[in-house]
Amino acid sequence: MAYSVNCTILLTELPLLERPAAAKAAGFDAVEFWWPFASSVPGDAELTRFERAITDAGVQLTGLNFNAGDMPAGDRGLVSWAGRSAEFRDNIDVVAGIGGRLGCSSFNALYGNRQDGHTPEAQDELAVQNLAAAAAAVARIGGTVLLEPVSGAPRYPLLTADDALRVISRVKEDTGAENIKLLADFYHLSVNGEDVSAVIDQHARDFGHIQIADSPGRGAPGTGGLPLDDWIARSRQLGYEGYIGLEYKEPAATAFDWALRQPAR
Template identity: 40%
Template sequence: MQFNDYDVSANVSLLFTEVHYLDRFQAAADAGFRTVESWWPFTEPHPGNDRVDEVAARIADAGVQLIGLNFYAGDMPGGERGVTCRPERADELDRSTEALLRLARATGVQKFNLLYGQPDTGEEQAQRAHAVGAYRRAAEAVAEIDGTILVEPLARGLNGSYPLHDDHDVAALIDEVGSPRLAQLFDSFHLGMNGVDVAEVARQRAGATGHVQLADSPGRGEPGSGDLDFTAIAAALREGGYRGTVAAEYKPTRATTDTLDWLTPSAGR
């Protein structure tokens, strides 16, 4: 698995769960990571400025760079996968955007994953229109920090009625939104679970890809724990011209530090 051409970032929402969330930035640094990313760090849309600033301080203390951050996505442990398409929850997204921008100004993070959400049966068209407007507003909000909004497909059958399942679904939504600040998020696990030729998508969509996340499929464990060919995926990303960060965003099958042997010392560690 040849990812030594890339900086490899640690997703601290899935890695280093052996320790408290706020301690994971230091754990990542101790394991050799220079960059980190995170899902929404809080259970609520806006936890208050003090808690936002605490996260920023712990990142700074660890000496790592935050390079990716999710918007608030609702009750993720309870099965929600975003609120973007839900008109009745627009205020939650607005409040989370305020907190997100505060954290971004403090850390310099510029890439933000905004999950679409789960539309109701019979309301898909109206909720799609709302989602398109919400993505446009998010893009406008991050323009002040030269930010990019990432759009992610998720595994079919594991995420309720979430409607984006592959690169074509994501590309269609991005075209509809019409903002140059939107880009595809390439996630090997979700694409693999949906029967996509992951390496071929990497090759074809590299130019439209704003960020890459790696986990094996099935199982969502570390690369090498499932069936995906990560040597082919790495080669395809290089051939397609992707030069951004690659994130380790998997559920370790054992202690996190025992699952890092797929990385070479030069791969961002």
């Protein structure tokens, strides 16, 4: 099974730049990150340190988020945030640069919360243009923009697969961008009340990426009640060929115990 360790939410006992090597030591060859910098346009030295941490560890960067703002404070993306649109456009070039240098081709663009003082329609129009700009930039390196429904963010408007797919369809229809796909996070979809099996049956072939955590608790597989193995197997059966992103909360000492219990595949 091709798993990718999300080094932003896992292995948090270690400094960020030590986590790729820890993922490698745990037996994984691929990692992904939320935006790993404090600003949308970090300096060259910061970029170099981040990229070297991945290449020196001998792992492949398989996924990277665009800057989503201050996530601990409740921000969930800049894509539809009117006051930070120029910042998002600047961030696009940085993300594409990292992707080009490290061979990463999947880039998650969190949509952004609804804002006071701006209509949903105006935010959605801005999002279409920003997503198209991101898609055009990463297309030059063979990349795909991902759009994700999330849970636990009351003002985030994309809760279901259909919510995200409607945006994706509009971007394609209005701008012609083709390299934008659904990020199917089985945890978020389940917590939001989605029929995950139905989403898989209808859309698995077109998933841009899958991420997993168990529920309740957003812990490691096996700590809750979600049929993650079944959902992954069905997605594979229907044509999904990409990585399975491990995006859950678990102490480093036990973070991957479930994988050791997995039968050989």
